[in-house]
Amino acid sequence: MTTHQIAPATDKAAMYIYCVARAESNGVFGPIGLEDKPVYTIVAGDICAVVHDCRPEPYQSEDPETAQNWVLAHQRVVSAAEETFSTVLPMSFNMIVHGHAKDDAASNLQSWLAEKHDKFTHFLDKLTGKAEYGVQIFWDRQLVAKALVQKEPKLREMRDEALKKPKGLAYMLQQKLAKATREAVETQANFYVEDFYARIRQCVNEVRVEKLKKADGNEQMLLNLSCLMEKGDSALGNVLEEIQETEGISVRFTGPWPPYSFVNVG
Amino acid sequence: MEPQLPKCNNRATLVDLLDRVLDRGLFLRADLVISVAGIPLIGATLSLAVAGTETMLKYGVMADWDREIRALPRKRLQRRLAEKATAA
Numbered sequence: 001m002t003t004h005q006i007a008p009a010t011d012k013a014a015m016y017i018y019c020v021a022r023a024e025s026n027g028v029f030g031p032i033g034l035e036d037k038p039v040y041t042i043v044a045g046d047i048c049a050v051v052h053d054c055r056p057e058p059y060q061s062e063d064p065e066t067a068q069n070w071v072l073a074h075q076r077v078v079s080a081a082e083e084t085f086s087t088v089l090p091m092s093f094n095m096i097v098h099g100h101a102k103d104d105a106a107s108n109l110q111s112w113l114a115e116k117h118d119k120f121t122h123f124l125d126k127l128t129g130k131a132e133y134g135v136q137i138f139w140d141r142q143l144v145a146k147a148l149v150q151k152e153p154k155l156r157e158m159r160d161e162a163l164k165k166p167k168g169l170a171y172m173l174q175q176k177l178a179k180a181t182r183e184a185v186e187t188q189a190n191f192y193v194e195d196f197y198a199r200i201r202q203c204v205n206e207v208r209v210e211k212l213k214k215a216d217g218n219e220q221m222l223l224n225l226s227c228l229m230e231k232g233d234s235a236l237g238n239v240l241e242e243i244q245e246t247e248g249i250s251v252r253f254t255g256p257w258p259p260y261s262f263v264n265v266g
Numbered sequence: 267m268e269p270q271l272p273k274c275n276n277r278a279t280l281v282d283l284l285d286r287v288l289d290r291g292l293f294l295r296a297d298l299v300i301s302v303a304g305i306p307l308i309g310a311t312l313s314l315a316v317a318g319t320e321t322m323l324k325y326g327v328m329a330d331w332d333r334e335i336r337a338l339p340r341k342r343l344q345r346r347l348a349e350k351a352t353a354a
Contacts, residue, residue: 014300020292056300068280071287092291096300108298133269134282198351209344210285237267244267254279255269260286264293 133255203235
């Protein structure tokens with residue numbers, strides 16, 4: 001086993017874990033952790049965990065700014081670790097390992113790293129040279145609906161017919177048109193989702209489908225993806241540029257991220 | 267198209283970061299992780315104003331259970347899209 005800093009006070013009865021990496025260097029990162037805590041590494045064989053010492057309790061706050069700063073600090077440390085170790089497996093927020101009467105936090109952590117050694121090594125190998133990118137595709141549903149009514153003969157006819165009719169009948173026709181338009185829009189949505197997904201899938205190593213989120217104004221989110229690909233590869237960017245040329249479609253492309261979405265063991 | 271880098275002061279990418287840091291990443295074994303009253307707790311209450319939309323995120327549930335439940339429709343969609351993409 002390798003040495004580590006022994007923690008004397010209760011302020012160090014537990015350890016906050018930021019990420020796991022290959023133990024290529026004795027990382028001492030300085031006070032860049034949550035609450036400016038000093039960040040360092042705990043080593044177990046050829047892998048290590050990036051940590052800071054803390055009290056045996058989760059970070060909780062009702063104050064949004066405090067919570068936000070913690071989350072940003074978490075990412076700050078993971079980023080710094082990426083610069084040192086090039087490939088890291090980021091932890092989720094608030095993964096704090098405690099110590100028992102028998103084993104202190106460091107020993108528990110080392111046992112856990114040893115237990116997960118092969119799994120973590122597998123992930124580290126798989127993720128070397130790669131990064132995560134986020135892709136969100138939105139559409140202006142109203143714009144697309146309008147265009148469909150204009151383009152599709154059946155819908156256009158319904159619309160034109162409704163204009164000619166007296167009030168009561170016109171209303172009924174409008175209702176029919178609305179229903180038919182909704183169905184056409186749904187069909188279009190399905191087509192776009194499958195088409196965009198296939199084109200994106202072709203130029204990256206792995207794709208994860210994420211939950212759709214509420215968007216602003218007229219925009220509706222169609223697709224929310226996490227993509228794993230070679231850092232700096234341009235194929236995905238090119239495909240997204242093409243996709244963005246589709247009428248009513250807009251794309252949000254973020255990254256590179258540490259591979260949060262691709263380390264779920266289970 | 268160039269990716270928009272995740273910058274700390276960008277409101278939009280803060281939401282992207284929260285999705286990742288709070289919901290994904292590696293999880294520590296349940297018996298090793300600090301919890302409250304034996305329940306693994308991700309105890310962050312966050313209130314965000316993102317482009318005028320107020321979003322309250324509250325996590326106070328069993329991490330594994332929550333992930334499993336919320337993954338259900340996503341897994342089905344993922345499978346279906348993957349099948350179509352291979353057929354394409």
